[in-house]
Amino acid sequence: MSNKIKFTTNAISNEQLLYLYKSMLKPRLIEEKMLILLRQGKISKWFSGIGQEAISVGVTAALYDDEYILPMHRNLGVFTTRKIPLKRLFSQWQGKMNGFTKGRDRSFHFGTQEYHIVGMISHLGPQLGIADGIALANKLKGNSKICAVFTGEGGTSEGDFHEALNVAAVWSLPVLFCVENNGYGLSTPTSEQFNCKNIADKGIGYGMESYIIDGNNIIEVFAKVTEIAESIRKKPRPILLEFKTFRMRGHEEASGTKYVPQEDLDFWASKDPLENFQMFLKEEKILTEEIELVYKEEIIHEINQDLEEAYAEENIISTKNLELNDVYKHHQFKLIAPSENxxxxxxxxxxxxxxxxxxxxxxxxxxxxxxxxxxxxxxxxxxxxxxxxxxxxxxxxxxxxxxxxxxxxxxxxxxxxxxxxxxxxxxxxxxxxxxxxxxxxxxxxxxxxxxxxxxxxxxxxxxxxxxxxxxxxxxxxxxxxxxxxxxxxxxxxxxxxxxxxxxxxxxxxxxxxxxxxxxxxxxxENYFTTEIGKAAVLKEGTKLTIISYGAAIHWVIEALNNHATISADVIDLRTLQPLDVETIYSSVKKTGKAIIVQEDSLFGGIASDISALINENCFEYLDAPVKRIGSLDTPIPFQKDLENIYLAKNNLIEEILKIYNF
CATH class of the missing domain: 3.40.50.970 (Thiamin diphosphate (ThDP)-binding fold, Pyr/PP domains)
Known part of the structure; x- marks a missing residue:
């Protein structure tokens, strides 16, 4: 392998070349600062992208600002090229409110609609399917926009990679699947990850165009992705891009790089994307020492100033209610009444x-x-x-x-x-x-x-x-x-x-x-809505509360119809989460006895939690133990007689009468 990066300007203006250089310099200087802070114990974790900046910067620069990008945890250049204020990134990494997740998730596990970025989850694979959905929406809207999603060579081993590429190919979705092949999934080399020569070769199986790009050559990345992006805006389709590159530091800083042969580290160090591009620009008289110094001073000043602001920001103060209130997006239910017809x-x-x-x-x-x-x-x-x-x-x-x-x-x-x-x-x-x-x-x-x-x-x-x-x-x-x-x-x-x-x-x-x-x-007949989270009281009585849902509620009604002397409230939950505990508690406090019936096997079902809630909140009103009724703790058999043994329906009335007569 040659360690010489061959740059050709490809009719890119000097102004654009300097922009690409500065855009790579910024994440590099931020990373160098973060590594210092990590050693000082001022940040807890860091996933370094040093040596891979050309990919993040080149891809992002080739897309429009309102086209979605779905980066991974080594794509700092995506965030900086989209011009996210550094103080917001620093606040994010420190778990401050000015970040993007209110301190609830770390590093690059966040998204922002403002900058059209959708961050990753640690399971990696779903990121690719999200890109399919974004691209499908773009296609349905007819807005001629594309999106780009990143993964690493390790992520291509996941089933989600196959599924997402297959869906994108079948539906002709305008997605750039960007694979950063740095040779190792944490410490596992590509030879133990897949058996084809290049990841790009996998595109053949999906009927998809694919390209291999020198991921350390910023001009090649930017020019090729710009060309491809223009093409698929006009003719929507997915394209698989394999960027050959290397990460010069460990999977995370704690991992180290002892598993990498020294000759590989030396080779890729000589192909550093920033240093090689800097050398080329100076040889071409495009970048001068003066311009370089101005860039560095400007970026370092921004880093230091924004770090100080992030440090000065107060730690998050929250409450249980505030945390609980953000689990769901607030939704004001609009009741549309059912018609009489x-x-x-x-x-x-x-x-x-x-x-x-x-x-x-x-x-x-x-x-x-x-x-x-x-x-x-x-x-x-x-x-x-x-x-x-x-x-x-x-x-x-x-x-x-x-x-x-x-x-x-x-x-x-x-x-x-x-x-x-x-x-x-x-x-x-x-x-x-x-x-x-x-x-x-x-x-x-x-x-x-x-x-x-x-x-x-x-x-x-x-x-x-x-x-x-x-x-x-x-x-x-x-x-x-x-x-x-x-x-x-x-x-x-x-x-x-x-x-x-x-x-x-x-x-x-x-x-x-x-x-x-x-x-x-x-x-x-009309379009109407029923409120989620509200149970229905199907039958009213005084001696027993029976709580159920789904097919099991029909078992309960059938059993009570055959035993008319049983005076019971029958509650159809309708919604299991959120649970209508008010209706449950009100009934149990009235009747003093409770049975929860579920079709699911008994252990670990929702009946157990409802039973616990009743015991914790209505104990002084109870005149009998709370009874759970569920099906057998086995898989569900096929043969009818065996299925009847499995289902709780067949001994339901016996269990109801035991509690009713307790």
């Missing part, structure tokens, strides 16, 4: 009506999922939607739950709404990470809403076996930042789905498959 329809028809009327109301709403377009979804809920709304807004997806959920988030970031259908709720496990780590934490971390509804066809009782029968709401009620809705009746399903789509927070919307075609109700 009603039709007797099935649960599945109510869901379909709600989706259709929401699509009519929100022209920024996109539905995505496997087979949801012409086929109408496996349950035919979106049958006919393509004819009404077109394939741009009703989109079949590849089988890639993780990327599509991340894509939904990207749509939200770029001002749109998304409904993502899990073909079966069980399959959400393949998209678990972006739900619990990306969507759920978004508003708390950087005040960005996640306007995504994930539809979850769920539940047993239909002989579907272990992989198509789970009612897995407890996976998500535990995660702060998510809302979990679980209607049992058609009217509620329609009104709550409309409300969920209006809500800017991420919502898991559970729809029990066994109810789809078995439960009928008179449902209002």
């Amino acid at each position: 009603k039709n007797n329809i099935r649960f599945i028809d109510a869901v379909s009506q709600g989706l259709q009327q929401s699509m009519e109301k929100h022209d920024i709403l996109v539905i995505m999922g496997q087979d949801v377009a012409e086929y109408g979804g496996v349950f035919k809920i979106t049958d006919g939607f393509v004819e009404k709304f077109g394939k741009e807004r009703v989109r079949n997806t590849p089988i890639c739950e993780s990327a599509i959920i991340s894509t939904g988030y990207g749509l939200s970031v770029n001002g749109m709404k998304a409904v993502v259908e899990m073909q079966f709720a069980d399959f959400v496990s393949s998209g678990f990470n972006p739900i619990v780590n990306l969507l759920a934490k978004s508003h708390y971390r950087w005040q960005e809403n996640a306007d995504v509804v994930v539809r979850m066809p769920c539940g047993a009782g239909v002989g579907a076996g272990p992989f198509h029968s789970q009612t897995n709401e407890a996976w998500f009620t535990k995660t702060p930042g998510l809302k979990v809705v679980y209607p049992a009746f058609p009217q509620d399903a329609k009104g709550l789905l409309n409300a969920a789509i209006n809500d800017p927070n991420p919502i898991l919307f559970f729809e029990h498959k066994a109810l789809y075609r078995s439960v009928y109700q008179d449902v209002s």
Whole structure:
């Protein structure tokens, strides 16, 4: 390998060349200062991008300021080239209020709509899917904008990389996938990461253009990316860019570089992007000692001044209420009353009506999922939607739950709404990470809403076996930042789905498959909303409170209809997060006894938390132990007799009578 960087000006003006030099110099000087502060114990952690500045600066300079960039933790040059005031970056790194996350996340784990930057989460992969969503929104808006997303060579080993590139290729999304190949994923060399010669070679498998760029040559980076960006603004499509580069310091400072052969360190030190470019500019009489000195003095002065301001900023003072209030984006629910004109329809028809009327109301709403377009979804809920709304807004997806959920988030970031259908709720496990780590934490971390509804066809009782029968709401009620809705009746399903789509927070919307075609109700014809977080009292009594939701509420009603002497309040929760504890407490204080019924297996389900809440808040009113009723702690079997053994329905009345007569 030659260590000589060959620069050609490519008709770039001297003014632009000096701008690129200064733009690389700034992150280098900031990093050098940060390394000093790290040794002094004034910052806790640092991920160095020394040796890779040409990529961040070159890509950012080639994009318009209002085109989104999704950087990683070694892309300081993205933030400085977008001209974020240094005092805000320093405040961010020190956990001060003038940063971007109110002290809740560190380093570059933040985004800012002001500068069109979406920061990473530590799981790396979802970043690529977010770019798909942003690019899809750009394409649907017809604004001729692109976006660029960064990852490292290690990140290309994740399934999200494959999923995101595949989706972008199938949908012809205007995304620049920028891979910084520095030879090591932390300490693991590329030879142990993948078996192809170049990461760019992977583009062939996606039918995608790809290019290898010298990541240490700022002119090549800027010129090539500028050319490609102009091309895909005119003809939207994704392009994979592999930047050959090297990081001269450890994955983080504590990691060191002992695992790197010394000859490699020496070779790449000779290819330093800043020093080589500086030498070229001086040889070409473009950069003088005087100009260089002015640049350095100006940047060092800015660094020192802004550091002082960041140090002087007071530490964050918060309260439990302030922290809790930022978990969700504030949303003022708007009640739209149901009409008196009603039709007797099935649960599945109510869901379909709600989706259709929401699509009519929100022209920024996109539905995505496997087979949801012409086929109408496996349950035919979106049958006919393509004819009404077109394939741009009703989109079949590849089988890639993780990327599509991340894509939904990207749509939200770029001002749109998304409904993502899990073909079966069980399959959400393949998209678990972006739900619990990306969507759920978004508003708390950087005040960005996640306007995504994930539809979850769920539940047993239909002989579907272990992989198509789970009612897995407890996976998500535990995660702060998510809302979990679980209607049992058609009217509620329609009104709550409309409300969920209006809500800017991420919502898991559970729809029990066994109810789809078995439960009928008179449902209002108009577009209406039902408030999320409010339970419904279906039956009133004096001796017992029975709390349930989903299919299990129908078990309860059936059992009480067969035992008319039982005087009980029956509460349909409808929403599991946020939970309507006021309705629960009021009823339990009146009746003195409580039973919680869930279809989910018993241990670790939401019934356990409701039981604990009742014991903690209503103990003095109780005349009997709080009883939880749930299904067997096994996977869900296929064969009907075995499924009957599994389900709690079959011994429900016995358990109710035990507490009722306690």
